[in-house]
Amino acid sequence: MNYRISQTNEQVRKALNELSTVPLHEKDQLRCEMKLNNVFTNYHEPPIDFMPTYKFDSNTDVYDTSEKLRTPSWTDRILYHTKRSMVRYINNELELQSIQPIHYSCAKTIRFSDHRPVSGLYLVAIKYKYDDKCLNRIREELIREFDREENDSIPTIDVYPRPPAILFNNIRYLDKVSYSLLIKNIGECSCTFSIYSSSAFEPTRPIKVKQLSDEPFFDCLTFTPNPPYILQINEEQHIDISFQMKSQYxxxxGKQLNEILILHVENGADTFITLDITLDMGPFGLSFNQFPPTLFDSEKRQYIYSIDKNTSSERIIEMKNDPPALYISLIDCLKERNDLNLLNIFNSDIQDAIDLIPIRNQIYEHNYNFQNYSSVHLFMILLHLLQSLPEPLISRDIQDKMFLGNNTTSNRSYQLPSGSSIQSHIPNENSSQQQHMAKAVGFIIEQLQPKQRNLFFRFLLLLQKSWPTSEQIKRNDNDTQQSILNVCIDVLALSILHAHANRNQRHNFLLACLNDEKKKNFK
Incomplete structure (x- = not known):
């Protein structure tokens, strides 16, 4: 508005300097015109309790100092109008029919213009007719809107195929099978999710990876890529879930595994994935007593791996104290060849190139003729058989007696030291340590069952025969060969002791089983 104050510039500025604005209100041109009903009829304005809003020097609180030297005035106003300007009583009920000003002021701190903006706060009474249907409709619309806003903030995913159900049937030892999932973020916000075992999942506490890995079946699962996963809006993630049974379980x-995996979305809804696995482990995981009897042809002086109809039953002898024919066949075949190179077998490049599935399939078919396979294949499948035994070749009970000193059945107790390093406990010749370990090994052998003792001796003779010489170790880079030899000892020790004893105890025991010449090569 362009209404000014009907006084001279000097009079107005003097009154403002004295903070005396009331006399200026009476000279305000807009108010004078409204009182005469010349303009804005039936419009109202609250009392003005602020300084004139025009004209200021830019970015200052100083009124105009330019050549025009304009007179300060209230040029920025808020007027309001209502059809009903009074409060009336209708049917003894108070009906508010006016607009009530609550606050009317200017913004003194906004200085970028030559005006000061004004603002007002008003209480407005609205007369309406109560309508249940209309009120319910508005309420429902508001609820739907609130729900929509709340749902938009909840992470939401879709999983394909639906419902996700993993079914792996007749899984053989060493088989690796996979199942693919497609996860899509269909919500209105980013989401973070992972996959857990239901038996280890408690929503009330944080997930601990170590606890999950203690679940045998979960430890045999691999996820590609690894969790956790983060998806932005409309992004997708392909996940391959692979299963491969490990020998330590x-x-x-031979059992059927039934579990539920939880695809857990942080702050969102979880998805359940059923997992059903049927294992066909064949001879892997069988104890010696679960194998068929070991038979020997007394006339040909050889073990029988398959029964010939023409073979006389009188020539067949059941070898009750011998290990299963499968183990004997593998070890005898390796001994005959005399080409077992342990340093070569445990070279990482060789290990990566080994395909044991063909020889495994032949074993499943009970065909023990292994002449067409390399010594590497024969030796590695033998180690797999040993590692998959339900009870280690040296039973856990015997290991406890030796490594923990818990010998309650005999007065003799030869405890092998654990040590802080492998080489520190390799005994020197004529040392009491060497005698101590030799006695311990002798005592262990006494404790073995006949079948286990028989196989243990066969296995040790094979190792002693094929153990690398000093020349083989020094032939190439010594550090590399020593590293390969350490891996070799670790795997071999696990094959007969599993993971019951600690690593140093396993290494020391295996080295104590070798003859003196072989042990020197490791020093």
Whole structure:
């Protein structure tokens, strides 16, 4: 508005300097015109309790100092109008029919213009007719809107195929099978999710990876890529879930695994994935007593791996104290060849190139003629058989007696030291340590069952025969060969002791089983 104050510039500025604005209100041109009903009829304005809003020097609180030297005035106003300007009583009920000003002021701190903006706060009474249907409709619309806003903030995913159900049937030892999932973020916000075992999942506490890995079946699962996963809006993630049974869970072999995986979305809804696995482990995971009897042809002086109809039953002898024919066949075949190179077998490049599935399939078919396979294949499948035994070749009970000193059945107790390093406990010649370990090994052999003792001796003779010489170790880079030899000892020790004893105890025991010449090569 362009209404000014009907006084001279000097009079107005003097009154403002004295903070005396009331006399200026009476000279305000807009108010004078409204009182005469010349303009804005039936419009109202609250009392003005602020300084004139025009004209200021830019970015200052100083009124105009330009050549025009304009007179300060209230040129920025808020007027309001209502059809009903009074409060009336209708049917003894108070009906508010006016607009009530609550606050009317200017913004003194906004200085970028030559005007000061004004603002007002008003209480407005609205007369309406109560309508249940209309009120319910508005309420429902508001609820739907609130729900929509709340749902938009909840992470939401879709999983394909739906419902996700993993079914792996007749899984053989060493088989690796996979199942693919497609996860899509269909919500209005980013989401973070992972996959857990239901038996280890408690929403009330944080997930601990170590606890999950203690679940045997979960430890045999791999996820590609690895969790957790983060998806932005409309993004997708392909996940391959692979299963491969590990030898240390031999007590599960031959069983059916039924579990539920939880695809857990942080702050969102979880998805359940059923997992059903049927294991066909064949001879892997069988104890010696679960194998067929070991038979020997007394006339040909050889073990029988398959029964010939023409073979006389009188020539067949059941070898009750011998290990299963499968183990004997593998070891005898390796001994005949005399080409077992342990340093070569445990070279990482060789290990990566080994395909044991063909020889495994032949074993499943009970065909023990292994002449067409390399010594590497024969030796590695032998180690797999040993590692998959439900009870280690040296039973856990015997290991406890030796490594923990818990010998309650005999007065003799030869405890092998654990040590802080492998080489520190390799005994020197004529040392009491060497005698101590030799006695311990002798005592262990006494404790073995006949079948286990028989196989243990066969296996040790094979190792002693094929153990690398000093020349083989020094032939190439010594550090590399020593590293390969350490891996070799670790795997071999696990094959007969599993993971019951600690690593140093396993290494020391295996080295104590070798003859003196072989032990020197490791120093």
């Amino acid at each position: 031999s007590w599960l072999f």
